[in-house]
Amino acid sequence: MARWEPDARGRLLHAAVELFSARGYDATTAAQIAEHAGLTRTTLFRHFADKREILFQGQDELIASATEGVESAPADSPPFDVLRVAVTALCTIHTADRRETGRRLDTILASSPELQERAVFKRSAITDALHRALSARLQDARQAGVLADVGVRAYYDGFASWITSTDDGPLAEVVDHELDSYRSVLSRMTVGLIAPRR
Amino acid sequence: MARWEPDARGRLLHAAVELFSARGYDATTAAQIAEHAGLTRTTLFRHFADKREILFQGQDELIASATEGVESAPADSPPFDVLRVAVTALCTIHTADRRETGRRLDTILASSPELQERAVFKRSAITDALHRALSARLQDARQAGVLADVGVRAYYDGFASWITSTDDGPLAEVVDHELDSYRSVLSRMTVGLIAPRR
DNA sequence: ATGGTGATGGTACTGAGTCACATGACCAGG
DNA sequence: CCTGGTCATGTGACTCAGTACCATCACCAT
Numbered sequence: 001m002a003r004w005e006p007d008a009r010g011r012l013l014h015a016a017v018e019l020f021s022a023r024g025y026d027a028t029t030a031a032q033i034a035e036h037a038g039l040t041r042t043t044l045f046r047h048f049a050d051k052r053e054i055l056f057q058g059q060d061e062l063i064a065s066a067t068e069g070v071e072s073a074p075a076d077s078p079p080f081d082v083l084r085v086a087v088t089a090l091c092t093i094h095t096a097d098r099r100e101t102g103r104r105l106d107t108i109l110a111s112s113p114e115l116q117e118r119a120v121f122k123r124s125a126i127t128d129a130l131h132r133a134l135s136a137r138l139q140d141a142r143q144a145g146v147l148a149d150v151g152v153r154a155y156y157d158g159f160a161s162w163i164t165s166t167d168d169g170p171l172a173e174v175v176d177h178e179l180d181s182y183r184s185v186l187s188r189m190t191v192g193l194i195a196p197r198r
Numbered sequence: 199m200a201r202w203e204p205d206a207r208g209r210l211l212h213a214a215v216e217l218f219s220a221r222g223y224d225a226t227t228a229a230q231i232a233e234h235a236g237l238t239r240t241t242l243f244r245h246f247a248d249k250r251e252i253l254f255q256g257q258d259e260l261i262a263s264a265t266e267g268v269e270s271a272p273a274d275s276p277p278f279d280v281l282r283v284a285v286t287a288l289c290t291i292h293t294a295d296r297r298e299t300g301r302r303l304d305t306i307l308a309s310s311p312e313l314q315e316r317a318v319f320k321r322s323a324i325t326d327a328l329h330r331a332l333s334a335r336l337q338d339a340r341q342a343g344v345l346a347d348v349g350v351r352a353y354y355d356g357f358a359s360w361i362t363s364t365d366d367g368p369l370a371e372v373v374d375h376e377l378d379s380y381r382s383v384l385s386r387m388t389v390g391l392i393a394p395r396r
Numbered sequence: 397a398t399g400g401t402g403a404t405g406g407t408a409c410t411g412a413g414t415c416a417c418a419t420g421a422c423c424a425g426g
Numbered sequence: 427c428c429t430g431g432t433c434a435t436g437t438g439a440c441t442c443a444g445t446a447c448c449a450t451c452a453c454c455a456t
Contacts, residue, residue: 004420004421004422004434004435008434008435029410029411029412030411030412030413031411039435039436040435040436040437041412041413041436042414042415042435042436042437042438043434043435043436045412045413045414046434046435049413050412050413051412051413079387080387116319117315117316117319118315120318120319120322121314121315121318121319123322124318124321124322140383142355142379142380142383143383143386143387145351145355146344146347146348146351146380146383146384146387149344149347149348149351150344150347153343153344153347157340157343181340182340182344185338185340185341185344186344186384186387186388187387187388188341189277189278189341189344189384189385189387189388190384190385190387190388202403202404202451202452206403206404227441227442227443228442228443228444229442237404237405238404238405238406239405239443239444240404240405240406240407240445241403241404241405243443243444243445244403244404247444248443248444249443249444
């Protein structure tokens with residue numbers, strides 16, 4: 001199978017998490033990460049476009065998953081259910097062990113503006129993918145936009161509370177409840193909380 | 199008044215836009231921008247934290263403006279009207295001449311992923327500020343989140359169509375119509391497009 | 397004039413990211 | 427065996443972003 005030590009990307013991720021946690025993101029050089037993973041600087045940049053990207057590997061799958069989720073929803077599903085299928089699809093990407101990883105990653109991300117910027121960019125990419133897919137399906141760009149925003153917000157809120165909480169249900173369950181909450185917010189919007197136009 | 203040539207920041211912005219348009223973002227070095235503005239590299243980085251930030255100067259005012267907008271809305275305003283006040287406040291930041299600048303800026307931003315990342319980060323910062331302010335006022339974090347997303351979406355959609363279109367009404371007007379559209383999307387959400395829970 | 401203040405210039409440094417080329421591991425076929 | 431091909435990795439040199447420290451120079455108040 002593998003010629004040298006296998007899973008270079010995984011080793012680099014592990015090394016990066018270790019070092020970022022210990023010394024901080026800025027104080028850790030690419031060379032140190034590579035060495036800690038038994039590689040060289042050059043090889044690191046052959047695997048990742050930049051230093052931040054080490055922590056965000058696999059995010060592309062989320063984007064693809066969002067699009068596929070929308071397309072896989074039953075033909076007669078009402079818009080919000082299409083969204084639910086897509087967001088649930090996002091949740092299946094993370095296996096159980098990603099939970100502890102998520103916790104450590106979250107701490108690191110919170111420590112560096114540079115990493116937060118990349119995180120926001122990834123979130124935006126997911127939102128855009130969801131927006132495009134929903135827009136194609138619903139033929140209403142604005143409704144698709146609102147749904148995409150709500151879906152991604154439910155996912156991220158759910159993820160945050162999932163890695164925070166102690167009891168360990170699956171991520172999909174937490175996110176599903178989050179979606180219900182947002183669904184009820186949308187319902188209440190028209191029954192009093194929005195006044196008629198001026 | 200000014201001791202040397204005035205408005206270093208403005209000159210740097212102008213130089214950056216010129217050079218980015220001509221040679222592209224990546225192919226333009228900080229030294230070239232500085233020289234083109236009659237300054238040195240050192241001074242450039244004294245004014246801006248990094249090369250991208252040159253193009254985003256003044257965005258902080260948008261964030262502040264969003265917060266103030268929410269706080270300045272009449273006490274009895276329903277949620278969506280509070281949002282409208284805040285988003286309208288955003289629009290007053292841009293004077294008329296920002297329109298042509300906006301066009302040129304938009305072209306440049308579209309050409310570089312690095313710049314898009316920063317742009318998304320700024321958008322996110324505005325959304326977060328709006329979210330916090332609305333959340334404090336409405337005492338409902340989720341509703342505040344949905345409104346913040348919708349408001350920012352309306353603002354950015356409106357801005358995009360404002361710089362694209364040929365007839366020149368004020369930005370605030372375009373964005374206001376955009377808000378109306380999103381408001382009607384929200385209304386329709388509960389009258390058929392969302393099916394009862396499973 | 398004279399000294400203080402604040403914006404600027406000069407220079408040297410670290411580290412990210414790129415590139416061209418060399419090496420070494422493994423696999424196929426002779 | 428051993429030989430050639432392929433692919434991940436290593437080496438070294440380079441550019442440029444961003445930082446730090448110190449020098450300089452314009453203006454202003456006294």
